[in-house]
Amino acid sequence: MGEPSPKPDAAERRNRHRNRVLKGALVVFGNHGSTIDCTIRNLSDEGAKLLLGSTIGVPDTFELMIPAEHRIAPARVVWRTECELGIALTAPFHPTARRG
Numbered sequence: 249m250g251e252p253s254p255k256p257d258a259a260e261r262r263n264r265h266r267n268r269v270l271k272g273a274l275v276v277f278g279n280h281g282s283t284i285d286c287t288i289r290n291l292s293d294e295g296a297k298l299l300l301g302s303t304i305g306v307p308d309t310f311e312l313m314i315p316a317e318h319r320i321a322p323a324r325v326v327w328r329t330e331c332e333l334g335i336a337l338t339a340p341f342h343p344t345a346r347r348g
Contacts, residue, residue, distance in 0.1 A: 266290035266297070273298070276320070277310040288314070293340065295326070298333040306333065313344060320344045
C-alpha cells in the first residue's frame, strides 16, 4: 500500500507557471516582531513554495520578505507539510525600507 500524499497536487491548480528559484527569505509575523528563516524554491506573482526547518509555529497568514531584494508581500498558507509551505500572495510585493 502506497503512502498518502502529504499535500495536494497544487501544480495542476495554479493559474500561472512558477519559476524555480533558490532565494533566502523570511516569514514575518507578530507585527514584525517574529521571523523565521526560509528558502523560496519556486515563485510567481501569485504564490510560492517555501522550505523551512519546520512549519510548526508558522501562522496561516504572514508576510514573506526577501531581504536581498528589499521586498515584502502578504501571504496565506494554502498547504503545509512538516518542512514545506505552499503559499498564495494576497497582494503584490512592495519595497521594504533599506537599512544601513
